[in-house]
Amino acid sequence: MARSSRLLCVLYLVTGAALASTAVVAFRYGSAWAGCLFVAASLVQVIAVVRESVLCDHRRAAARLRRLHAAPSAHPGTALDVAVRSQLDAACCERWWTSLGTDHDSACRHRTRRSSAA
Structure with missing residues (x-):
């Protein structure tokens, strides 16, 4: 994972933890609907971390495929x-190709007549 992706994940997790603690305070001293709203917002942050890790896996796979196709002689x-x-x-x-393997050119080294009949 790249440094910027790690930093972004840390920011997502810190924001999610702050929203979760705000949800606890809202459930204790405030209204239930506000607590539910903060819980939902903290879950969005967790989804963002999962999305960032999936994107990292896709980038890694794309880089591997680029490396494989960049050097075809290696494989x-x-x-x-x-x-x-x-x-x-x-x-x-050439005549052998065009006659489907039955005739040969006069200068061909395989002057024997080949048959493609099964």
């Missing part, structure tokens, strides 16, 4: 990427 590709790369490396010639 090998997925299984699909590896399979596609191996098929592209095993390709013969």
